[in-house]
Amino acid sequence: AGPPKKRYSVTLLPGDGIGPEVISVAKDVLSLAASLEGIALQFEEMRVGGAAIDADGVPLPEETLSVARQSDAVLLGAIGGYKWDSNVRELKPETGLLKLRAGLGVFANLRPATVLPQLVDSSTLKREVAEGVDIMVVRELTGGIYFGNPRGFGKNDNGEDIGFNTEVYAASEIDRIAHIAFETARKRRGRLCSVDKANVLEASVLWRKRVTNVASEYPDVQLSHMYIDNAAMQLVRDPKQFDTIVTNNIFGDILSDEASMITGSIGMLPSASLGESGPGLFEPIHGSAPDIAGQDKANPLATVLSAAMLLRYGLGEENAAKRIENAVLETLDKGFRTGDIFSTGKVLVGCRRMGEEVLKSVDSQI
């Protein structure tokens, strides 16, 4: 098929628990899908989390961050485990992940909640409601009440103890997440719902105003607004009404977890975290699953689908992304299931076998 058209470097961060197992599968799928599209990927594997604490004494070695920053995209497995439980913040595996996000400047978190036809019975909702759900939640990740100042503890005028936080957004922070949300909606079905609490919160009034402004640059995307309380309700009443949702840090934290439960299968859900420029970070939403680590039981599909997001949102390689997504659907159509998504009549397989089946399907995609 001639010489490769494009070259990219991808940093692999297997991490802890089932991380190395699912990353190994995703790496093979990613390189095959890319090469079939004439793309050459160069992988560099680095340590993070508990694995890095053991080897380097810190959860995010400087070298890991610098290699990640210089690459075109970062694929992460999972971080953490009982072994590294610690009260010292600097020695927590999870601190490595927070530092990695900060170091890469990723302020937009994209989490799809897709009910696949093959897994509709995993949904917590009735079949009629769940069937066909395909939502993307775009959550602002580095601002709002989780980071706003002033924050802290004190006393009120009555001398009573108080705790306080501040919901604050600058116009530029809203504009940049809005741009990512509109771009995302444009790659999907062209509808964006911005979720806020503009009837109560000043930060939400500004949010709504800036998002509405940015909309004028995207005439092909249809924008609507919804209050968070209504959105939380609509998400379980009639989730099919949503395409792309954009919202602030705290509302996005809650809505994205709510949306993921609609699908009912944690082992299937990918995520992307994007910045203005520089590499994006792609990872499954599940954790390190220490209870099944090292047993070849993990579902690798959340990481495989994260690799598809890496191609689409990280490298702009839509065809290779589609190849992976179609292969996952085909593998499920053939009846292959890991334990977490198994039902009677299906073929129970382990992590590696599931990977081999996906590879076969990637290869047979036209």
Ligand code: ATP
């Ligand atoms: P963390 O703090 O790292 O997020 P957690 O305990 O909150 O960990 P997970 O590690 O995601 O959450 O595990 C939750 C449950 O889901 C566990 O029983 C685990 O075995 C299961 N699980 C998570 N990911 C997978 C997967 N990819 N395949 C199969 N089962 C999984």
Ligand code: MG
């Ligand atoms: Mg967790």
